[in-house]
Amino acid sequence: MKKSILFLGLIYLIFISLGLPDSILGVAWPSMNGEFNVAASSAGIIAMVVSIGTILSSFQTNQLIQKIGVGNLIVCSILFTVIGLCGFSVSKNFVFLIISAIPLGLGAGAIDTAVNDYVALHYKAHHMNWLHGFWGIGATLGPIIMGVFLRNQNWRGGYLVLAGVQFILVTVVYFTRKQWKQPKQAAHSLEAQDSLLTLFKQPGVIFSLICFIFYVGVEACMGLWGSSFLVKVKDIPISTAAFMTSSYYASLTVGRLAAGFFTFFLSSRKLLYISEGFLLAGVVFLMIGKGNFAAIGFIFTGLGSAAIFPTMLHETPERFGTKNSARIMSLQLALAYTGTTFLPPALGVLADRFTLTIFPYLLFLFGGIVFASTIILEKTVQATNLR
Structure with missing residues (x-):
């Protein structure tokens, strides 16, 4: 019982981590915009790249789960978000921001789809509602963390700290990856x-x-x-x-x-x-x-x-x-x-x-x-x- 509660807590933590990066680009962009000397609307390009990556990985999630397993997929996906966030923190030009947005989107889409499917299969409906609530906790904490660093105009530090948080989580998930139940392969006629x-x-x-x-x-x-x-x-x-x-x-x-x-x-x-x-x-x-x-x-x-x-x-x-x-x-x-x-x-x-x-x-x-x-x-x- 205690083990199952801890595992459910880990699932909630994963969705908190999913929400952390989702809300910080808009918060940091007024500072980033001037540094990279691009139009204000250029944030939309980055958001679009992240979203396209999310769509692509979402469509491939089921096939990836069948090949490498749920736990391994979640580990790889969180690691992708770490790479993307680190890329943002060291970017020297706008093109590198766009490149960093690719792994960020790919990781987020696979996490979102895999964890939602897992909870739908193995937990009751109220857990699904609360799961999305925990995403909101992450989305709330993201701007707060970034806001602390923006007081010193250090948006890079905000991205780096969030990458560190994600890295700690991926380490924890790595040691629990074999506990994730593998779904039966569905026949698609x-x-x-x-x-x-x-x-x-x-x-x-x-x-x-x-x-x-x-x-x-x-x-x-x-x-x-x-x-x-x-x-x-x-x-x-x-x-x-x-x-x-x-x-x-x-x-x-x-x-x-x-x-x-x-x-x-x-x-x-x-x-x-x-x-x-x-x-x-x-x-x-x-x-x-x-x-x-x-x-x-x-x-x-x-x-x-x-x-x-x-x-x-x-x-x-x-x-x-x-x-x-x-x-x-x-x-x-x-x-x-x-x-x-x-x-x-x-x-x-x-x-x-x-x-x-x-x-x-x-x-x-x-x-x-x-x-x-x-x-x-x-x-x-x-x-x-x-x-």
Whole structure:
């Protein structure tokens, strides 16, 4: 019993480590930007490279697990993130940053997919909710750690410390790699592969995919451009902006840990509507908030974002049936990564043209699309179930 609890604790620690690098580029970028003498929107290129690496490794995770095992894959993946973070800390030019982003994305994608699949197979549903909450703990700690180093304009030190934390973790995971249960190899028939082409025709699937694309777009844009928005539009010091950005991830974490308890007295539909309303309210606060008051916008947006992603995943079998839920869930995650890949760089390009004052307005547009798509999706699913 004690051994199983310790192993579960290790799984949570892995997801904390997964969250650590996810939120620091946007925090450090106002300092990095000037040093490398590139456009502010260039952060979007780095984020895109990380996201593409994440997508590629996610699609290959199952095959890699069958070849080298879950434990070995997680060890290699965390080691890849160590290499990427070290590369960031010693980069002397923008091209080397892009090269360092490749192993960072490859490692993150494999960890995310492998650990999510493992928990889904071997643990109860509430552990999945808390798992994403622990990712939020890492995403909260990342900007705090970087903010400490930014007080001395030492963003490289922040990346190096995070690489050290990841290295300690990979050492621990290495000695537990044989404890990870190997899943049975799934048979993928031609019929199952062909059926994927018909999923788009299932009522509501298109609107579900739209929700995933634009919700994850909100989360990714908050992480990448939130700190720059505070510095350049709200005239807030860089180190203070880093801590304010961490408030978004802190509220995201608290909200996800609490969401599991809300499901005892709220339906998933009501939880989604309330969450999306909070998200839009938070973005309005970002528009009108001045100075430190803008932090309220980050907190509200984080609280609103908290339950959306895990609830949408959890609702997949209810909305579309258990027969196709696994393939639809994979499709949803793939489209979510697509939103992460393209929406933050697109916002950066528009910000170069119109300034970062457009940041909250585009977030409101994204959130509005999620809210409208959720309403249409719920009505479509209800109408289908009544037939």
